[in-house]
Amino acid sequence: DAKTTQPPSMDCAEGRAANLPCNHSTISGNEYVYWYRQIHSQGPQYIIHGLKNNETNEMASLIITEDRKSSTLILPHATLRDTAVYYCIVRGAGNMLTFGGGTRLMVKP
């Protein structure tokens, strides 16, 4: 599976949009981009995934560039409860998820 690169930490003001970037320049055509988050002392929680089109669900939006080499997770109105480590994962046909270091998002009042 392709490797991902994320900033180690980000801050966001409560109520504002949080935009979390991810680089995956070696992604191949059949690999999906997944986002999970992990709140302290809990297991990772699935957020969203996509292949090439932008995706939106009740939690977030996923914007994938046309060349698929990078993506952005958008939390439209961040709350204090969104403070967590966010993992961007590129996943192919294999069954495992390869987690990197993630981005520690701190939402501040």
Next chain:
Amino acid sequence: DAGVTQSPTHLIKTRGQQVTLRCSPKSGHDTVSWYQQALGQGPQFIFQYYEEEERQRGNFPDRFSGHQFPNYSSELNVNALLLGDSALYLCASSLDIYGYTFGSGTRLTVV
């Protein structure tokens, strides 16, 4: 609808001992994966079970073994515990290749 259940939540063992961790998957899920998460790092894949067989394995020694039962629940066994085995052990279940649901994990401390 219960999610993934792991037991125990916390465990303290001595070096050289053996430990068994348990996982009940989310209702309807037939595949179970195990991950190890050291403090401050992302989870690392140990192995995955499907139809009671180990389907894929990560870069972990043979001291780590597992089992899946006919009701899809699973156990992770670690023999000859080392201090470096101290970590959060996460179980994840799924029905297809897309959606994984994680449990809250078992915190293992080896002293």
